[in-house]
Amino acid sequence: MGAPEPRADLIRRWQQGEPAAFETLVRTWEGPIGRFLYRLTRSAETARDLSQEVFTRVYQARHSYRDRGHFSTWIYRVALNLARDEARRSRRVTEPYPDHELACVGTAADGWAEQQETVAKVVAALGELSPSLREVVVLRYYEEFSFEEMGRLLETPASTLKSRFGVALRQLEDRLAAHGLRPEDRT
Structure with a gap:
């Protein structure tokens, strides 16, 4: 599942507003969250925009975040809710982009x-x-x-x-x- 759970000290430092801790969370989670959002929205542009919004919300929620479960479940919930909101707002059909992670690069x-x-x-x-x-x-x-x-x-x-x-x-x-x-x- 996504990235490994962050250590308690990283979460504590992020909650205290340490920029390096937040940067570590972003670096660790931007790939998994971006891919997740892309697969739900089928739009690279929408996935990028929503991913930025996820991390904006993660940053803003640092004081209210309570470690009652897994950080991964929480951040995926933030992303999922944003993707659902976007789908309700747009109700548009987008052309799928090839998912390069699924493809195995062939020799020919x-x-x-x-x-x-x-x-x-x-x-x-x-x-x-x-x-x-x-x-x-x-x-x-x-x-x-x-x-x-x-x-x-x-x-x-x-x-x-x-x-x-x-x-x-x-x-x-x-x-x-x-x-x-x-x-x-x-x-």
């Missing part, structure tokens, strides 16, 4: 182009899922959250999320087939 140009096409189809199919199903897939598959961690973040029982994940996988399978991606193409 044809192989690489084929992989990029496959990645684009997977990103498009993921973008067609409802937001609640896309969140579960992104958190489980990309962010490697356990169902229990997802339950804390989404405030939903793990059993419900397991069921939702199964539905998401079936819908994703159907959408990938509609995009012309056969199971043998996905390995």
Whole structure:
């Protein structure tokens, strides 16, 4: 899941307003949070803007943050809430950008182009899922959250999320087939 949990002394220093501690949190979490937001919004520009807002809120909340769980759950919740707010505000459909992290760089140009096409189809199919199903897939598959961690973040029982994940996988399978991606193409 994302980045490792920050040490208690780093959290304490951040809460006391130490700039170096906040910079360490930003450096540690900007990649995972940016990727998470990109996968939810499917827009690099929106993900960058929301990521900046996440860290603005993290900075502003340093005095009110209470370590009742994991910092990771808290920061992902901030990001998730901002992504949901943005989706409600915009209700726009964006063209998916290829997710370069999913692609394995091939040695031949044809192989690489084929992989990029496959990645684009997977990103498009993921973008067609409802937001609640896309969140579960992104958190489980990309962010490697356990169902229990997802339950804390989404405030939903793990059993419900397991069921939702199964539905998401079936819908994703159907959408990938509609995009012309056969199971043998996905390995």
